[in-house]
Amino acid sequence: MAKVASGDMASKQVTLALLKDEAGGLMMELGIATVSFYKGDSKRAFEAIREQLVKVAALNPWICAHLEGANMKFPEKPSAGDIEKICTSRKSPLTSKGSFTTICREMYKEKLVVPDGYTLAKTKASCTSLKILEGEANEFAVVFSISHVIADGRTYYDILKMLTPGAEVVALASTRVVSFRDNMRKMCGEKELVWADSAGVMAMYTFGMMCKSTKCSAFYLDDAKLAEAKAGAAREGNVPYVSTNDVITSRFMKVCNSRIGMMGLDCRGRVPGIGQEVAGNYVSALTLDETTYGTPASLRKMLSATPYKPTGMPLPGFCRWLVGKDSASFSMVTNWSSFAGNLIELSDCELQVHLPVNNPDYNVFDLMIPFTPAPGKVGVICWTTAVDEDALKSALPLGDSISSELFPSSK
16 A cells, blocks of 8 residues: 555645746646546555545645745645645535536535635635545546646646556656746746736626526547548648647637637657656747638748737727627637556546536637547537537537536537
8 A cells, every 4th residue: 555644743844836837827626637437346446546636746746735925835744634734625516417517516515516715715625626426326527626826738637647546656846947938938828928917808708707697518520521621621621641739729719709718738858858758837828810720831830930920910909899899709729648558547437528618607708619528539618608519510520429428408
């Protein structure tokens, strides 16, 4: 059995300075979270996952952190008490049946997802949460969440994959690379990123959220449709190739009639000094307009040379939007499928489906997340306001619904 330091003697506390954006705008973000539904023995699964978590925390003690000011603090050697703050098991009516929108609301209501950074700093609560929820008929759910203040999507899945019992555990580099912000902004469009951080844009997001309701749908990608779309886009755009992400990003932003589209970009291996092993927030959201996202080929051309030139039109302003002279139609695509791997594999348990969790009452723009619903499969989950299921099916190379029960047709 893996060992943790005794809770009777407090471990030395490590204080680690956050990146500027982590201690800034990311403090408003809710935690990154997924839910995985399984069939099998929940008690055995809990013991196996908890034992593996001990090993993960021993090499990555920062997952036991809490927030203090512009820092995170964590024990150098996590104790049993530190692990118990993160990992618990209980009975729950939460199952893979019923509307996923309702399930997500219940997860936030039951505080299964790590809250925003300001709440964490106020309460000194742990930045990580791992809950095993025991259902009926040999079913259970694993809800894993990490504060977005201390982890991006890549870091999140690096830790999630290590939670497979018996998986190799590696130490991620948690000391922040301070030069990242300036180097990233020079590469990803300084003008656009300054605009995206402005108070006017925050106001447009907020007003947009207040006036819209969200619909959720999720589909597998259709391999044949995708291959045809990629070949056609490369040929028509006169480029050697386009990626899956190029195709679905361009088509999603177009069908949403986006004035601005934001695309998540993992900067590991792209920005100087940022290697594959770093933990933290080393991503950017490229701020695009139709001159760049308009076709898969135009997106591919934009990504082929740095510094990126993500826009070709004037950026929308709050005052022009307020008087009806500009649009505040925003969308975002953030791809989780490329680093999800085989998810959490549990012996003698069958994974039913793995899903990204989002708060439907906190959706400020149309959102699509390409993800891995099961090992070897790729799907997309879409949280949209004006775009319906038929429009998504017409625009994107989609196959079957991930689950007709979780995502009932709007018809």
